[in-house]
Amino acid sequence: MVSSKAKTVAAYLKELPAEKREVVAPIRKIIVKNLPKGYVETMNWGMICYEVPLKILPDTYNNQPLCYLSLAAQKNYFALHCMCVYMSPVKLAWLKEEFKKAGKKLDMGKACLRFKKLEDIPLMVVGELAAMVPMKDYVASYKEIMKGRMK
Secondary structure, rough: OOOOOOHHHHHHHHHOHHHHHHHHHHHHHHHHHOOOOOOOEEOOOOEEEEEOOOOOOOOOOOOOOOOEEEEEEEEOOEEEHHHHHHHHHHHHHHHHHHHHHOOOOOEEEEEEEEEOOHHHHOHHHHHHHHHOOOOHHHHHHHHHHHHHOOO
């Protein structure tokens, strides 16, 4: 996996080769436009992350801000990590159906959408996905899941 050492999103975008930036930039723009209030855009894990700040949720399983979405240019593909989909079978079913409706092939791990070019991913679906879960609901879902694991 390719991991950037960039400290800011601007630095990350600047270091990308032009052909990769031409894919990442429009997806980032859609995410930022649709992201619910409270999430912050930052660099973490070597990629662009949209997270719950630690001041809102200080007690995470790894002591890092809780990731909602992340976006990265890898060596041979691009990745959009969707933790809200990983946490919800209903949202996963929605995502699969939306890709099908858009006539796109879904290449996905548990939370990671992989695609090779911008045309492989329906931008409208990315926007809806970004807007899908208000931060307070995401935090509540996370706490509920973690409560179940502590039993």
